[in-house]
Amino acid sequence: MIEATFQAIEKYKSSQESYTILSIGCGSGIFEKPFLTKLIELNKSIHFVGIDPKKLKCLKTEEWCQELRTIQPDKFRFKIHPVELEKFESSQSFDIVLLIHSFYYFSEIESSFQKIYKLLGEEGIAIIVIAVKTELREPPYYVNQRLYQRSMLFSDDLDKFFSEHNISVHQKIIESPVNITKCFQKDSQLAKHLLDFIVGANTTYFSPSQLQVLLDYFRTNSQKLESGEIMIPSSISFYYFQNHKEEETEKKEEGGIF
Structure with a gap:
């Protein structure tokens, strides 16, 4: 940019x-x-x-x-x-x-x-x-x-x-694909901050099932690289x-x- x-x-x-x-x-x-x-x-x-x-x-x-x-x-x-x-x-x-x-x-x-x-x-x-x-x-x-x-x-x-x-x-x-690898690290404060930023809301108030639906959605629409990083398309x-x-x-x- x-x-x-x-x-x-x-x-x-x-x-x-x-x-x-x-x-x-x-x-x-x-x-x-x-x-x-x-x-x-x-x-x-x-x-x-x-x-x-x-x-x-x-x-x-x-x-x-x-x-x-x-x-x-x-x-x-x-x-x-x-x-x-x-x-x-x-x-x-x-x-x-x-x-x-x-x-x-x-x-x-x-x-x-x-x-x-x-x-x-x-x-x-x-x-x-x-x-x-x-x-x-x-x-x-x-x-x-x-x-x-x-x-x-x-x-x-x-x-x-x-x-x-x-x-x-x-x-x-x-x-500008986004690296969302950290989102899948359980109990990580950094993962929470990243999810909050992507979603535009405080995910603390999401139920476990809501968070799981969100992560499943990201996993389905992303690509895992050979390096292990998980990238989701973004333009x-x-x-x-x-x-x-x-x-x-x-x-x-x-x-x-x-």
């Missing part, structure tokens, strides 16, 4: 020496930390803003951001907000807006995109990473429906939205598009949503 992100940046903004970057749903920064570190290594100046509704994850992001700030005080500034996209307000616009595996939990696509366009500066780039609905994604899809009475969004939902609203985006499918859609002010004005005049 990082390689694809840098390719998009190189295409439109390779000559820039400084970037304002917003990460929507930054979490603990699994993607953002190596991405920003590489930008700093390329001697770029960065003003980074991260937002996420989960306060504990924001605290973790603040920790490593402070480390980067200490290493490069003249090149890196940051601010992390424990807030949802709908409630986030900013007086500045951004050169790069990241939505890395955060679209699953948005309640509505159209209003989210309206907010993204509002935050995206002229000629700014929005980068979206979202999973294709494969076998790995079926369990969290149904868990979210049952526990939270909501459906998760996947790449086919965005594809439909882009098509219906005539939005031009670049798309790349990236194959992500990598989208990016640039905010063109003239095109946006034309869409508004034609009655578009932006």
Whole structure:
């Protein structure tokens, strides 16, 4: 994903020496930390803003951001907000807006995109990473429906939205099989954390029979390698598009949503 992100940046903004970057749903920064570190290594100046509704994850992001700030005080500034996209307000616009595996939990696509366009500066780039609905994604899809009475969004939902609203985006499918070997280690805390992450819920509250059904499903849809590792297929859609002010004005005049 990082390689694809840098390719998009190189295409439109390779000559820039400084970037304002917003990460929507930054979490603990699994993607953002190596991405920003590489930008700093390329001697770029960065003003980074991260937002996420989960306060504990924001605290973790603040920790490593402070480390980067200490290493490069003249090149890196940051601010992390424990807030949802709908409630986030900013007086500045951004050169790069990241939505890395955060679209699953948005309640509505159209209003989210309206907010993204509002935050995206002229000629700014929005980068979206979202999973294709494969076998790995079926369990969290149904868990979210049952526990939270909501459906998760996947790449086919965005594809439909882009098509219906005539939005031009670049798309790349990236194959990224997931190693689920640890999931089958009984009484392992690491296995529990991995299952929680995949399912998107606390599996402590699953009954033994529910856990067994889940593991059987993973075993049926996975492949065991000669090395003994168990891999399950997974694909992500990598989208990016640039905010063109003239095109946006034309869409508004034609009655578009932006």
